[in-house]
Amino acid sequence: MQTLAYGSWPSPIDAALAASHDGHPEYVGFVGDEAWWTEPRPVEGGRRTLVRRRADGTEESVLPAPWNVRSRVVEYGGQPWAGEVVDGRPVVVFVNFADQRLYRYEEGAEPRPITPVSSVGGGLRWAEPQLRLDLGEVWCVLEEFTGEGPTDVRRVLAAVPLDGSAAGDRDAVRELTDGRHRFITGARISPDGRHAAWLAWDHPRMPWDGTELLVADIGADGTLAGPRTVAGGPDEAIAQVDWSADGRLLYASDRSGWWNLYRDGEPLCPREEEFGGPLWKPGLRWFAPLASGPVAVVHGRGSTALGVLDPETGEVVDAAGPWTEFAPTLAVYGERVVAVGASPRSAYEVVELDTCTGRARVIGAEHDDAVDPAHYPEPQIRTFTGPAGDDIHAHIYPPHNPGCVAPGDTPPPYVVWAHGGPTGRAPLVLDLSIAYFTSRGIGVVEVNYGGSTGYGRAYRNRLREQWGVVDVEDCAAVALALADEGTADRDRLAIRGGSAGGWTTAASLTSTDVYACGTILYPILDLAGWGAGETHDLESQYLESLIGPLAEVPGRYAERSPAAHADRLTVPFLLLQGLDDVICPPTQCERFLARMEGRRVPHAYIAFEGEGHGFRRAETMIRVLESELSLYAQVFGLNPPGIPRLELAK
Numbered sequence: 001m002q003t004l005a006y007g008s009w010p011s012p013i014d015a016a017l018a019a020s021h022d023g024h025p026e027y028v029g030f031v032g033d034e035a036w037w038t039e040p041r042p043v044e045g046g047r048r049t050l051v052r053r054r055a056d057g058t059e060e061s062v063l064p065a066p067w068n069v070r071s072r073v074v075e076y077g078g079q080p081w082a083g084e085v086v087d088g089r090p091v092v093v094f095v096n097f098a099d100q101r102l103y104r105y106e107e108g109a110e111p112r113p114i115t116p117v118s119s120v121g122g123g124l125r126w127a128e129p130q131l132r133l134d135l136g137e138v139w140c141v142l143e144e145f146t147g148e149g150p151t152d153v154r155r156v157l158a159a160v161p162l163d164g165s166a167a168g169d170r171d172a173v174r175e176l177t178d179g180r181h182r183f184i185t186g187a188r189i190s191p192d193g194r195h196a197a198w199l200a201w202d203h204p205r206m207p208w209d210g211t212e213l214l215v216a217d218i219g220a221d222g223t224l225a226g227p228r229t230v231a232g233g234p235d236e237a238i239a240q241v242d243w244s245a246d247g248r249l250l251y252a253s254d255r256s257g258w259w260n261l262y263r264d265g266e267p268l269c270p271r272e273e274e275f276g277g278p279l280w281k282p283g284l285r286w287f288a289p290l291a292s293g294p295v296a297v298v299h300g301r302g303s304t305a306l307g308v309l310d311p312e313t314g315e316v317v318d319a320a321g322p323w324t325e326f327a328p329t330l331a332v333y334g335e336r337v338v339a340v341g342a343s344p345r346s347a348y349e350v351v352e353l354d355t356c357t358g359r360a361r362v363i364g365a366e367h368d369d370a371v372d373p374a375h376y377p378e379p380q381i382r383t384f385t386g387p388a389g390d391d392i393h394a395h396i397y398p399p400h401n402p403g404c405v406a407p408g409d410t411p412p413p414y415v416v417w418a419h420g421g422p423t424g425r426a427p428l429v430l431d432l433s434i435a436y437f438t439s440r441g442i443g444v445v446e447v448n449y450g451g452s453t454g455y456g457r458a459y460r461n462r463l464r465e466q467w468g469v470v471d472v473e474d475c476a477a478v479a480l481a482l483a484d485e486g487t488a489d490r491d492r493l494a495i496r497g498g499s500a501g502g503w504t505t506a507a508s509l510t511s512t513d514v515y516a517c518g519t520i521l522y523p524i525l526d527l528a529g530w531g532a533g534e535t536h537d538l539e540s541q542y543l544e545s546l547i548g549p550l551a552e553v554p555g556r557y558a559e560r561s562p563a564a565h566a567d568r569l570t571v572p573f574l575l576l577q578g579l580d581d582v583i584c585p586p587t588q589c590e591r592f593l594a595r596m597e598g599r600r601v602p603h604a605y606i607a608f609e610g611e612g613h614g615f616r617r618a619e620t621m622i623r624v625l626e627s628e629l630s631l632y633a634q635v636f637g638l639n640p641p642g643i644p645r646l647e648l649a650k
Contacts, residue, residue: 002404006412006441007638009404012371013439014642018432019621024348025051025340025365027283030333031092032085036062037329037340037350038069039365046616050081050094053350053364067111068097071127073143073155074538075583075613078127079186079283086133093129093138093162100125101167102138102160113167114138115160121145121152124170126160128186128283134193135222136162139176141186141282150582151537154179157187157198159222176224177216183207183538185282187224190243194218197241197249199232199279204541207279208423208453208460210234213241213251231265237457239276240284244311245291252276252286257457261287261295261309269314273301277328278423278453284328288337294355296337298326302381302393302454303428306339308355319353319360322346325427338363342429344379367430374402377438379428384478386450390462392474393448393455395428398487399441406441413636414443414488416475416515418497418504422463422546425452436625440640442632443488449474449504465553467546468511468560471504476514491516492636496628498522499584499613506562506592510569517572517635519628522584522613525592526563534585563588566595572602572648574631576624578611602648604631 023040036052047068049061071080083092092105100123103111118124125143132139142158157176166172181200188197196218201211216227231251232238239259241251252259252275259276261268275297276286288296295309304326307318323341327348331338335355342348350364377397384392399412419426426446434444450470451463463470475495483490495518497505502523509518524530531543548556558564577589586607593605608620615621630646632638
């Protein structure tokens with residue numbers, strides 16, 4: 001056991017290792033009795049591939065580079081593929097990221113496009129495909145740009161011919177709905193094929209504020225007739241809809257203050273926990289009905305389990321296993337359930353639950369310890385008290401290295417991680433980016449500040465019109481509590497975050513004196529510009545609820561913006577941005593830096609070509625981690641071995 005100062009502990013978790021393990025499986029589904037899913041490839045330019053698990057247990061990447069199975073609907077994407085077995089062979093449709101066209105893929109053949117190209121604005125985009133072999137079509141969400149602006153867009157349910165006849169003919173795409181709603185999810189078809197159900201909402205609401213559940217009749221010719229709202233509204237957020245095997249409507253609604261499951265309007269399992277979540281992407285799934293009657297569910301409070309709900313008794317039986325967090329993706333086949341689970345000791349992996357035997361096992365993307373797991377952090381779940389007496393939920397990751405201890409009684413440096421969203425949360429799972437710091441002697445604390453999901457609607461609503469206040473106060477309260485109790489060094493606190501977490505970081509650095517430095521990734525910095533045409537359609541009116549109606553409180557937009565208070569930023573910072581980001585565009589950073597000019601605050605700005613909102617390429621993530629560590633080393637007086645020095649300009 002070596003005695004070395006915090007921040008100088010040698011670690012086998014280098015930036016390349018952390019980068020190679022970034023991302024996780026998503027969008028599970030069945031093609032016949034085979035489980036398929038998408039999986040990231042950071043070292044292949046950050047693309048996502050489609051993976052199938054064959055009957056003999058082998059995993060196979062279906063599409064080679066450069067195919068990239070990823071939709072850009074609402075910019076964040078959505079379910080990008082669907083498949084069925086036809087004449088004993090899989091037929092799959094998928095969205096290719098580069099051109100956003102739908103392609104038809106059959107084994108042994110090159111994928112063929114089945115949707116046309118549009119040169120207007122962002123073109124045509126597709127999500128949540130569903131094969132309708134009886135009609136020779138694939139039904140999906142169509143997002144169509146009508147002009148060059150980011151909000152010049154319409155969304156409808158559409159039917160695309162599977163034979164490729166629409167590949168060069170927009171008129172061959174059949175529209176199923178009239179576009180009366182700004183945002184929609186894909187349709188779920190009733191077991192008898194006579195009804196379709198989907199969700200819709202409109203500006204200025206976000207899908208966790210209020211959505212409508214619509215049902216329409218399906219005619220013999222495949223048209224939708226008589227769409228009607230059967231649940232939901234401005235103050236009720238329905239997160240998902242589906243049909244039970246006997247044709248009853250199942251949906252997750254937060255009408256009770258928690259996302260609970262309902263069948264034809266009756267609660268199936270009323271609990272103060274979540275059976276749903278924020279619908280950032282069409283196609284997220286927290287429940288999936290089995291043909292035999294039970295419902296597979298992802299549920300919990302602050303964390304999630306995989307369970308099976310008996311809708312007649314309301315009883316939920318959770319799958320046994322090491323997993324403490326499940327992603328919002330589920331698929332069922334017979335009595336089998338496939339999900340994606342993780343834990344503090346394992347990254348996300350594809351898990352199959354046999355509901356007959358109750359046995360759960362890993363069937364894909366199995367976690368592999370690339371280093372001795374003794375180097376992983378040992379997290380603690382904590383609840384702190386905010387300035388107004390509210391609970392603040394957090395995960396503490398103390399410095400941990402099996403071969404090192406620090407000398408004396410000096411507490412370690414800590415970095416506060418503020419999650420994105422802000423309507424989201426930090427899950428308690430193994431993240432080698434966190435282990436990169438903790439194994440070197442730097443503590444990390446993830447703060448699920450007021451406004452985070454997983455703790456009910458009231459906790460979520462703490463951030464209403466309080467963004468830049470509650471998130472900043474909660475992060476500071478946790479950091480100072482750790483310092484007061486001797487867990488963290490008061491003089492060596494930092495904060496970092498990306499997207500909305502980048503906003504919280506910048507707002508914290510310009511409005512508090514808690515932190516010695518900060519790392520700001522692809523942030524929102526100037527509310528006036530961001531809300532007035534710089535961002536994409538989905539979030540273009542998000543600020544109406546996060547800050548307040550612009551028409552009523554225009555001064556608040558400047559008052560809260562870090563860019564308006566750049567003169568208050570006096571500590572070193574690192575700013576990281578993707579040049580292809582259309583959600584938080586580079587102009588946000590450029591305006592902020594222009595206002596910092598001449599102020600002689602040490603900082604670095606690194607902009608990455610070919611990166612969008614959230615970094616995906618291994619080489620980018622390596623540079624990000626090493627630059628961030630170098631910032632902390634210089635500010636905190638640390639000496640991490642083998643790290644390139646980040647040049648801080650004044």
